[in-house]
Every structure is written in C-alpha cells, then in structure tokens.
Amino acid sequence: MKRSERVIRILKTLTDNPAKRYPLGHFAASLGAAKSTISEDVSLIKQTLAQMGRGTVDTVLGVAGGVRYLPGSDCARAETLIDQLCDALSKPDRILPGGFLYIADIVFSPVWASVIGELFAERFRASEAEYVLTVETKGIPIALCTAQSLGVPLVVSRRDARPTEGPSVSINFVSGSSGQIQTMSLPKRALRPSSKVLIVDDFMKGGGTAKGMTELASEFGAHPIGIAILIEMAQPERKLVSDYMSLAVLKSVDAHSRTVDVRPSKRMLL
Amino acid sequence: MKRSERVIRILKTLTDNPAKRYPLGHFAASLGAAKSTISEDVSLIKQTLAQMGRGTVDTVLGVAGGVRYLPGSDCARAETLIDQLCDALSKPDRILPGGFLYIADIVFSPVWASVIGELFAERFRASEAEYVLTVETKGIPIALCTAQSLGVPLVVSRRDARPTEGPSVSINFVSGSSGQIQTMSLPKRALRPSSKVLIVDDFMKGGGTAKGMTELASEFGAHPIGIAILIEMAQPERKLVSDYMSLAVLKSVDAHSRTVDVRPSKRMLL
Numbered sequence: 001m002k003r004s005e006r007v008i009r010i011l012k013t014l015t016d017n018p019a020k021r022y023p024l025g026h027f028a029a030s031l032g033a034a035k036s037t038i039s040e041d042v043s044l045i046k047q048t049l050a051q052m053g054r055g056t057v058d059t060v061l062g063v064a065g066g067v068r069y070l071p072g073s074d075c076a077r078a079e080t081l082i083d084q085l086c087d088a089l090s091k092p093d094r095i096l097p098g099g100f101l102y103i104a105d106i107v108f109s110p111v112w113a114s115v116i117g118e119l120f121a122e123r124f125r126a127s128e129a130e131y132v133l134t135v136e137t138k139g140i141p142i143a144l145c146t147a148q149s150l151g152v153p154l155v156v157s158r159r160d161a162r163p164t165e166g167p168s169v170s171i172n173f174v175s176g177s178s179g180q181i182q183t184m185s186l187p188k189r190a191l192r193p194s195s196k197v198l199i200v201d202d203f204m205k206g207g208g209t210a211k212g213m214t215e216l217a218s219e220f221g222a223h224p225i226g227i228a229i230l231i232e233m234a235q236p237e238r239k240l241v242s243d244y245m246s247l248a249v250l251k252s253v254d255a256h257s258r259t260v261d262v263r264p265s266k267r268m269l270l
Numbered sequence: 271m272k273r274s275e276r277v278i279r280i281l282k283t284l285t286d287n288p289a290k291r292y293p294l295g296h297f298a299a300s301l302g303a304a305k306s307t308i309s310e311d312v313s314l315i316k317q318t319l320a321q322m323g324r325g326t327v328d329t330v331l332g333v334a335g336g337v338r339y340l341p342g343s344d345c346a347r348a349e350t351l352i353d354q355l356c357d358a359l360s361k362p363d364r365i366l367p368g369g370f371l372y373i374a375d376i377v378f379s380p381v382w383a384s385v386i387g388e389l390f391a392e393r394f395r396a397s398e399a400e401y402v403l404t405v406e407t408k409g410i411p412i413a414l415c416t417a418q419s420l421g422v423p424l425v426v427s428r429r430d431a432r433p434t435e436g437p438s439v440s441i442n443f444v445s446g447s448s449g450q451i452q453t454m455s456l457p458k459r460a461l462r463p464s465s466k467v468l469i470v471d472d473f474m475k476g477g478g479t480a481k482g483m484t485e486l487a488s489e490f491g492a493h494p495i496g497i498a499i500l501i502e503m504a505q506p507e508r509k510l511v512s513d514y515m516s517l518a519v520l521k522s523v524d525a526h527s528r529t530v531d532v533r534p535s536k537r538m539l540l
Binding site: 002003004005007008009011012015016017041044045048049052054096097098100101102104105108109110111113114136137140141144145147148153154155156158163164165166167187189190 | 371414
C-alpha cells in the first residue's frame with residue numbers, strides 16, 4: 001500500500017473519532033506496515049494539519065500511548081470565524097418585535113455548531129472535562145459539537161423532570177433575564193460524582209442559567225471546570241457568574257434605527 | 271507538494287464540509303497542481319473510502335461541477351452499527367420505574383448521534399431534502415448530525431412559541447403516547463415555502479408527534495419527503511403515519527424479569 005493511501009485511511013479514522021487514542025500498532029496491523037512507517041505517516045498528517053491551521057495529531061509513546069486527532073483552529077482562522085459570526089448576527093433582519101434577536105438559524109446550523117464546538121473544545125482542552133453539560137434547547141447543538149471535539153459525553157438538563165428519564169435531581173434557579181424562578185432537572189445517572197464538567201450555553205444575559213447549571217453539577221458532586229457561552233449581552237455588566245468565556249458580545253439591538261451591535265468578545269481567551 | 275500531502279488537504283477539506291461541492295480548480299489553485307493531478311488524487315480518495323466502507327466522493331464534471339464528500343456506511347458496517355445500537359439499548363439497567371427505557375445517554379452521545387445521522391442521511395440522500403426538521407429535545411442531536419451529513423440546515427420546532435423567535439406558526443396535535451393535545455411551534459422565517467423537508471425524531475410510539483411535524487411543515491407549504499425515527503415501539507402496530515423508516519424496534523420492557531427486547535427494524539430499508 002502506498003503512503004498516499006495509508007494517510008487517507010489513518011486521517012479518516014482519526015478525524016471520525018476526535019480525541020480517541022489509537023495505538024500505532026492498530027494502524028500497523030490493519031495497513032500491513034511497520035510501526036516506524038505508520039509513525040512517519042502520522043508525522044506527515046500532523047505537519048499538514050498544522051499548516052492548514054486545522055487541529056493537531058497528538059502522539060504519546062509507550063504501552064498506553066498512541067495517536068489521536070484534536071480538532072482545532074489556529075488563531076488567524078479562529079479570529080476570522082468569530083468576525084464572520086458577528087457579521088452574521090449583526091444583520092438587521094434578525095431584529096424581532098420586543099428588541100429580541102433571531103439566532104435560531106445560527107445555533108441550529110450544523111456548520112456553525114461544528115465551528116463553535118471546535119473553538120470551545122480547543123479553549124478548554126487542557127481542563128480535561130469528562131462531560132459537557134447544557135440545558136435544553138438552543139444550546140444543544142453547540143454543546144454536542146463541543147463534546148464531540150473533546151471526545152466526551154453530552155448531558156442535557158431539562159426544564160422539568162420526565163418519567164422517561166427516571167429518578168432525577170432538580171434545582172430551582174433565578175433566571176437573570178426574567179427574574180423568575182425556574183427549574184432544571186438532570187437524571188441521577190447522567191453525571192458521575194467527582195467528574196469534571198464543562199458548561200455550555202448559547203446565550204447569557206444575567207448569568208442565572210449558567211449559575212443554575214454550576215449548582216446542578218455541584219448537586220452531583222461534579223466539578224464545573226469552565227463555562228463557555230456563544231453570545232453574552234453587554235448589559236447587565238455584572239453577571240451572576242464571574243468565570244466564563246464567550247465568543248461574541250451583544251451590545252445593543254435598536255429596533256428604531258434597525259441596527260444590531262455584536263462584537264467579538266474580549267472573553268475569548270484564545 | 272507530494273501526493274500524500276495533497277490527499278490529506280483534500281480529504282480534510284471535503285470531510286469537514288459534507289455535501290459541499292468544491293470545483294477541482296479550487297484545489298488546483300490552492301495546492302499548485304494541474305486539475306488532472308487533483309482529479310487523480312480525488313479518485314484515490316474515492317477508491318480508498320469505498321474500500322473502507324466510509325462514504326463516497328461524488329464528482330460532477332462541467333462548469334457547475336466539482337467534488338463533494340457524502341458520508342455513509344456500506345451495508346455490512348450499517349448492520350453492525352445497528353446491532354451494536356440494539357445491544358446497547360437492551361441493557362437491563364436501562365429499565366426505569368413505569369416500564370420506561372432510559373435512552374438519554376445514547377441520544378445525547380456525540381458518537382452515536384454522528385453514526386445515526388450518517389445512516390439517516392444516506393437513506394434519504396436521493397430525496398434531496400433542503401431542511402431537516404425535528405421537535406425539541408431528544409431528537410436534536412441525531413437531527414443535527416443528519417442535517418450535517420446532508421449539508422442542509424436544521425430546523426427545531428418548540429413546544430411553545432417564544433418571543434425570542436418572533437412570529438411563529440403553531441399547531442396542535444394529539445400525542446400518540448399520552449392521547450393529550452399538545453402544541454408545537456416554528457418561527458415563520460424558519461422554513462422556505464415549497465421546500466423539501468426530512469423529519470427526524472428519536473422515538474415513535476403512536477406516531478402523533480411525527481404526524482404533527484408533517485402538518486406543521488405543510489402549514490409552511492413545505493413538502494415532507496420522509497420520516498426517520500431512531501426507535502419505534504412495536505405497539506401500537508398501527509401508527510398515525512404510514513410512511514417512515516426506523517432503525518430499531520422496541521418490542522417490550524419487562525420490569526419483572528428485567529429484560530428489554532430491542533431489535534433491528536425491518537423498516538431500515540438500507
């Protein structure tokens with residue numbers, strides 16, 4: 001088998017299973033090549049992905065070692081993507097009655113969800129989250145893609161406990177935007193105690209929902225290691241959580257002048 | 271640039287953007303190679319993916335032509351995946367009080383969602399759906415992955431109309447499982463009239479929710495081209511919709527003997 005065919009097989013296998021580690025011997029056996037040859041193939045893949053700014057291949061030597069693909073973007077690409085996101089969000093036809101901004105097409109877009117998931121995953125990769133946690137509904141696609149890029153399960157809390165999900169833990173929280181008391185529930189078996197959890201949501205106004213999710217995780221004895229938000233509102237400046245990252249800041253929606261002001265967030269920490 | 275490096279760049283670009291068509295000239299220009307060379311690279315990728323049973327590369331000649339990656343599985347792999355899914359669903363520790371089956375970990379798993387999305391997309395590829403439609407909550411990950419594999423947007427109907435989504439169309443439908451009247455809503459701008467829509471959901475008992483989604487699509491003047499269901503219950507045998515596919519059939523959940531009977535569906539039509 002030629003190198004060009006081997007790299008196709010290795011790259012496809014690795015990128016289909018982000019963050020999953022494959023021993024070099026796995027490819028050596030299935031492709032009928034020496035480990036040293038596979039190692040050279042992997043180096044070429046790693047080098048080429050780096051030049052494309054499209055993630056990396058991480059190699060660990062030794063018995064428990066192997067190679068894995070870690071999705072990502074270089075800084076230039078990440079900045080471009082976030083600028084494009086802010087442009088897309090700033091379109092005046094997104095303005096809804098009541099000064100709301102229509103974002104459903106973006107948060108449910110497979111293309112955007114996958115880009116955003118990669119950006120979140122890369123930012124929090126080092127924290128070694130064991131779960132991604134979100135609350136239904138609009139945060140689910142970006143949370144799913146973040147979990148996929150990290151190679152961990154997604155856990156979705158619901159607005160109410162369901163008989164179809166079994167014994168659940170529910171908490172009440174004060175929504176930062178409406179000021180009302182709301183409930184979120186998570187099946188008891190969904191989160192392992194003491195596990196590390198990354199919290200993801202599409203939108204933050206006051207931070208009540210994000211705070212609720214950290215409290216819910218704590219009820220399971222789990223440890224929130226970070227909060228990743230797609231769009232935060234500039235006001236109120238003081239949120240109910242302090243330690244979070246966001247990609248974009250919504251400064252204002254002016255229905256009268258038909259303008260939306262969305263900018264890249266300073267809390268990107270890329 | 272060597273062939274092995276070119277195929278890495280071409281494969282990564284194509285698989286990152288399923289169903290998106292790239293003119294050969296795009297790669298010829300960015301990789302500094304003749305179109306005939308790129309064409310040979312693409313043939314090698316196509317041939318290798320076919321041998322792996324992992325989708326195909328589709329080439330259209332001419333000015334509006336180009337190459338695109340279509341995710342998929344060969345029959346052997348699809349059957350294996352569905353058997354594994356049925357095994358995973360049959361675990362007795364999934365039995366919940368009331369005879370319900372816990373499936374949240376599977377429907378929210380990025381790994382399963384992506385496998386299931388590929389199977390659904392492949393099955394309905396020829397129908398050229400322009401949207402995937404689901405209703406919140408548990409169908410969202412598999413619907414997102416189906417939309418991603420088809421290269422089309424995802425549209426998610428909600429249980430209630432929200433001010434944050436603007437003017438909406440709501441319908442009432444009778445839930446096949448509870449017999450109760452429920453509501454689902456979709457923003458007016460979410461679906462283009464006359465467009466083709468693939469309906470996706472995680473679970474079907476009586477078919478009321480699926481029927482509701484076809485009616486909702488019809489309210490927009492859109493055309494449902496198919497219904498893809500992850501798990502259907504064997505009972506009631508007569509559903510409110512007749513034309514649907516499913517991957518698995520839940521025959522019984524017996525809390526007393528602690529057994530779950532889930533089998534590959536005959537409605538797979540793979």
